Amino acid sequence: MNNTNRYARQQMIPEYQDLDKRLKQNRIAIVGSGGLGGLCSYLLVGAGALNINIADYDTIDETNLHRQILYREKDIGETKINCCKRELVELDKRANINTFAEKITKANFQKFTEGCRLVLDLSDNIETRLSLNSLCFANRIDLIHASVTAETALLAYFKFSDSKFIDEYGCYECLAGENATTAKKGITGPFASAVSAFVANLTMQVFTDRITEKLGKIYLFDLNRFSIKSFSLKKSPLCKCCGTTKEVS
Numbered sequence: 001m002n003n004t005n006r007y008a009r010q011q012m013i014p015e016y017q018d019l020d021k022r023l024k025q026n027r028i029a030i031v032g033s034g035g036l037g038g039l040c041s042y043l044l045v046g047a048g049a050l051n052i053n054i055a056d057y058d059t060i061d062e063t064n065l066h067r068q069i070l071y072r073e074k075d076i077g078e079t080k081i082n083c084c085k086r087e088l089v090e091l092d093k094r095a096n097i098n099t100f101a102e103k104i105t106k107a108n109f110q111k112f113t114e115g116c117r118l119v120l121d122l123s124d125n126i127e128t129r130l131s132l133n134s135l136c137f138a139n140r141i142d143l144i145h146a147s148v149t150a151e152t153a154l155l156a157y158f159k160f161s162d163s164k165f166i167d168e169y170g171c172y173e174c175l176a177g178e179n180a181t182t183a184k185k186g187i188t189g190p191f192a193s194a195v196s197a198f199v200a201n202l203t204m205q206v207f208t209d210r211i212t213e214k215l216g217k218i219y220l221f222d223l224n225r226f227s228i229k230s231f232s233l234k235k236s237p238l239c240k241c242c243g244t245t246k247e248v249s
């Protein structure tokens with residue numbers, strides 16, 4: 001297969017002429033292979049991201065099928081991560097996919113992110129989000145956070161490899177903090193797919209250095225109104241993860 005032809009249409013966009021080469025030179029760590037992580041990883045492999053570490057410890061059930069578009073009825077009962085890898089390798093047989101059928105914790109974070117400069121948090125619960133934020137912050141690995149609830153979604157890039165970024169904009173916990181909700185809400189296939197596409201797009205912009213105007217911002221999506229608003233991130237001095245105010249013992 002001629003690789004030049006494979007990426008010909010995205011290479012027609014001047015900013016993405018060498019996107020596939022840049023993606024191939026890197027490895028991306030993705031947490032979650034469900035409604036967000038499944039399609040997002042598929043789009044990234046399609047764009048040329050052939051080195052991916054992906055984690056999910058869930059199995060596929062019937063309630064996943066309306067939004068987790070990599071999976072079929074025949075996959076019910078199978079592990080998501082194995083079916084996800086199958087789809088990614090079928091898309092591009094050169095794809096080098098390392099799977100982690102386990103929760104990502106401090107104990108396996110180093111192995112999970114080995115060789116990666118970027119983690120995509122596409123998990124579905126606040127405990128994992130706060131834990132990944134803390135681990136990425138401690139290891140100064142960049143993080144993209146995306147979360148979807150009902151008809152709204154949040155998307156932000158935390159450039160933890162840049163100390164100036166941290167000083168000014170803080171981390172995900174500054175944002176989520178005490179207001180973090182654990183309640184499960186509804187979600188549709190189109191909404192999960194739309195947000196997956198934005199995460200993949202943001203990742204492509206990170207790897208082609210087209211991120212400047214998005215630094216320090218969080219994007220709020222309202223898919224009902226077709227609106228995207230951005231707000232400035234701000235470091236909280238009281239943040240338990242990145243805050244500078246330490247309790248005196």
Ligand SMILES: [Zn+2]
Binds near residue numbers: 242
């Ligand atoms: Zn913080």
